[in-house]
Amino acid sequence: MFELMFCSLLTIVPDYLYRRYAQGKRFGKEITFFSVWYELRWGITGCLMLTVALITMIFYFHPTAESATLYFRTVPILPEGSGRVEEVKVGFSAQVKQGDVLFTLDSSKQQAAFETAKRKIAEIDASLVAAKSDVVKAEAQTQEAKANYQQAKDELDTKAELQRRNPGIVAQRDIDKLQVMVDHRQAGIDAATAVGQSAALQVSTLLPAQKASAEAALAQAQVDLDKTIVRAGVDGRVEQFFLRRGDLVAQIMRPAGILIPEGAGRKSLQAGFGQIESNVIKEGMVAEASCISKPWVIIPMVVTSVQDYIAAGQVSGGQQLVEAQNAARPGTILAFLEPLYKGGLEGVTPGSSCIVNAYTSNHEEISAKDTSTGRAIALHVVDGVGLVHALLLRIQALLLPIKTLVLSGH
Template identity: 45%
Template sequence: MLEVILCSLITILPDYLFRKYRQGKTWGKEITFFTMWYELRWGISACAILSISLVTLIFYYHPSTTNAAPLFRTVSIMPEKSGRVQHVFVENHQKIKAGTAIFSMYDESQLAAIEQAEANVKQVEAEFSTAYAQLAVAISNVEKANSAYMRSKNEYDRKKKLSLKGNNIISESEVQKMADTLAMNEAGLSISLANQASAQGIIENILPAKKASAIEVLESAIVDEAKRTVYAHIDGELQQFALQPGDFVNPMIRSAGMIVPSSGEASGREAVQAGFNQLAANVIEVGTFAEITCLSKPFTIIPMKVDSVQSVIATGQVRTNETLLDVQERARPGTLTVRLVPLYEGGLDGVIPGTKCVANAYSYHHELLASGTLSTSNTIYLHMVDAVGVVHAIILRMQALLLPVKVLVFSGH
């Protein structure tokens, strides 16, 4: 409408003035409501052509969309395992911090597993005492066997020496008998040393490994028990949280509620996502200036800039399945997804995440014009393109003024 009014000032109005002052035709006589379509045909035709061209120029180089909103994500509250709720530590709509306990679940089998693991650790510790006692016995047996071996060896050496002197002082059979006794005592000493090494190995290797394994099982049981208490991992506000002690929670069926982040990119308080027409793909780029107005903050224009542009159109995504894709099913064109951030700090203060917004993006060719590399015609054209952005800015401000009226009066609310 504004474009038509502006165009009529340089088309219809001059045509009317020419008819009046040069041809002497006055309103109400020669020019009436029924004849003006013929008398002012040149001005009306030029106005229509110029209005269509201006609207096309404005909406191409300065795209607008009503598909804009500060989107936010939610974090579902789910335990790792199912169980029955024992304690609830928070309430719905409560603001919580990361690390806050939300609820705990009771599980007798898990408590029994912890008790069993603790008993296994104590059993291994008791085995240490037994092993030390066995080692002491093995050491004593080694000393006893060594003493017997040394006595038999000394006796064998003595009798062997006497037998070598001759004169039948010691018979050969007695010497052989002593040699057999020495061999038996030596074997007994080897057995005692092996028993000592075995007892020492049990203390130094087997029991420590067994104790470490028992402790690991205990720690794992304690960790599993700790998972029965669900904690918040982000700062936010609880929503749709209605758990009561005795409720059964299963992560495969439903969540216990959700947390809406209160800060960060996921909170919807730092950026606005907008979907522009695909024709704007060659116009909108990172750094492009924009403006928005939102229902939750009426009569306010918020300056923004483009932070990122999605490199694909969402409607073109394909997921492999057993059905062949028919492109006709994707007949509805998707939008170019753009992320807008406030131009100034705190620009989105007072804007509720998820609210409906209207966004305008503005082409900006100042740097290109200042480079001096353009021809005269291109320079004039780009100056005109940047100038008509004011018209779109005026339209956005009119929308900001009329948006509450449109919602409250004409939408039936």
Template identity: 50%
Template structure:
């Protein structure tokens, strides 16, 4: 409307004044509804062309968007395993700090497993004590067997010496009996040594391995007990949290609630501009926004980040070939906005939907000499045209409460 009024002031109005005062034609007589087109055809045509040109220039160099939102992060409250709720520590809409417990699952089975592992450790320790006693007994048996074997060997040697001097003194049967005794004692000694080695292997390898296995089972059970308590990972407010003792929680089916981190989404907005504005938007571009959650106020923002890819063009491998014509939505240029004045947008609730206007500013380029002469003059005019959108967004900010409260959709 402002562009049309401006175009009429320099086209239709001078044309009408010329015909009324210079040619003496009167509105409603010579210039009426039937002759207005013929009489003012040049002014009407020029006004339409100029208005369309102004609209194109203004909306290209000062793009507008209705897609401005302060996105905020949420954290799902999940347990590591399914189970029944034993105790709940917080209430819905309660603020929690990082590390504070939220709820605890039933741990009877895990505590039984931990107690079993402790009993197993005690059993292994007892077995080690018994094995030590068995090892001491085996060592004593070895000493006793070695003594008996040495005695039998000495007896056999002595009898063999006597038989060598006089064969009638010692019979061959007695020598054979002594040899068998020596062999038996030698075998018994080997068996006792093997038994000692087995006991040592049990003490050195088997029992430590069994104890380590029991300790690992105990650690696993204690870890499961610790994981049964769900803690807050960050400062925030608990939302949609309706757990009661006895409820069944399953991390696969649904979360127990949602944690909204403290400060998430505040003072930071995301705006989606049309793709035709890709060459206009840059870091530092001034954007003014107004939000329904904070009416009657225009908040100056600055572009701090620009996503260099358009989300509508992303592709993931599937079992079907993608047809480009199926991509109905062209996508937008995503920009991140932050307030120019610190704290100016703190009262805008995260998730608010806003509208925004961006303004071109070529002042630095002109001062740096990158744009000069007539181009600089035209560029100054283009930058100044942003006042039209500035007026529009302020009018929208004023009319927004009336539109929402008096004329709702």
């Protein structure tokens, strides 16, 4: 209506003034209600054409998006394993901090594994003490074997020397028996040395390796035991937390609830603009938003990024070929907007539906020296008609509560 009234001032009104004062025709005489079309045909035709052109220019260069929402991310509350709920620490809705316990699972199996691993370490420690005693014992046995060997060796040497000086004084059989005893004592030394080396190897390598494995098993058991305690991964709020004692929770089949991270949906707004406006929506454009959860308020915004892909065109591998005509509707250009001023989205509930207007600005091109006068005037007109769209947004924001509460019939 505004565009029609504005265009009539440039077309129908001058046409009527020309016929009234230049041609002398009077409204109600030569110009009647039934002859309006014939008398003012040029003005009416020009008005309609200019109105369509103006509306097209306004909605193209200053696009609007009625599908705008403050989307927010949710984190499913899932244990790393599965089990039955032992205790629930939070209520239906609660504010939580990172690390707060949300609920615990039955941990009898994990506790038993933890105790087993703990006892295994104690057993290896005891074996290590016993092995150290065996080392000391083996050293003593080695010394004893060496002493016995030396005694037998000395006796053999003495009798061998007597036999050398006075042959026949010592029986050869006695010398042979002493030689066998010396060899036997040498074998005892080797056996005691081997036992000592084995005990030392257990103390230095085998038992420490077994203890390290037992400690790793204990750490794994501790990890499994900790998995039965489910904590909040981020600061946020738990909503609609219906979990109760005895419920079965599995990582794949059944999440325990939803955690909404703190600040989710309060920093940016996502708006879907028509595909025809893909060449107009640019990063850095100034915009305005009006949200239903915060009526009668216009929020200054700025476009921070524009998604390069349209979600409606995505495909995934499957068993059938994609049929283009099955697309229900064309998709939109997704733009991310942030408030121009700090705290601009305060009071807007995350997930709220909003209306967004974006405004094209050609100030830099108009100020450029190489811009012609005609183009500068045209760009001024383009920027100026954004006022109409801004006015329409404010009218929508003004009528939105009335439309929702009164005219909707609820």
